[in-house]
Amino acid sequence: MALQGPIPVTFAMVFPHGCYIVGDVEAVKDFDASTEKRPVQARDKQSGELVWQVPVMDGDPSLKAAQKTVAVKILSPIQPTPPAPLPGSPFTPVEFDHMTVTPYVNQSGRLAYSIKAREMVAPRLAAKHTATSKDAA
Incomplete structure (x- = not known):
């Protein structure tokens, strides 16, 4: 099979209705390397970057309440x-x-799906309107 490891996707593919932060950005704990007295932050297996996570609420109105909140892991x-x-x-x-x-x-x-990203940014609303205007012309 040609697909191995993480599958690249766009934000619009995962959250076509947008998403909203509903908690704090926190370090992801490496459960294998951590001890009770010495927590160790997880590192991504492919890149070696530190792993953080933030809970977000999916803006899709068709989702059930239990499906709305997901954690997005950020490599940084x-x-x-x-x-x-x-x-x-x-x-x-x-x-x-x-x-x-x-x-x-x-x-x-x-x-289930583990969602990872490299950057967290403010929504680009102006860029979406510009692209829509050009497409309509």
């Missing part, structure tokens, strides 16, 4: 900083660049 040498929240809104919209998904079978025997 330093802790990523979320974009500024929208004034007057409890939600912080976010986009991710250089994304991959890795399918796996979870503990309940169901297919």
Whole structure:
């Protein structure tokens, strides 16, 4: 099979309705290397980069409540900083660049996906409107 390892995807493929930060960016713990007194941060197996994660809510209105929140892992040498929240809104919209998904079978025997990214950025709303305007012309 030609596909091996993480599968490259775009943000729009994973979150066509956008997504919103619903928690803090935290270091992912390496459970094999950590001890009770000495936690060790996980590193990505392919790149060796430190792994962080942030919980996000998928904006897809058709998802059930239990399916809406997912963790996106971010590979970065330093802790990523979320974009500024929208004034007057409890939600912080976010986009991710250089994304991959890795399918796996979870503990309940169901297919699941690990989502990774290299960057977390503010949504590019102006760029989407520009592309739509050009496409319509």
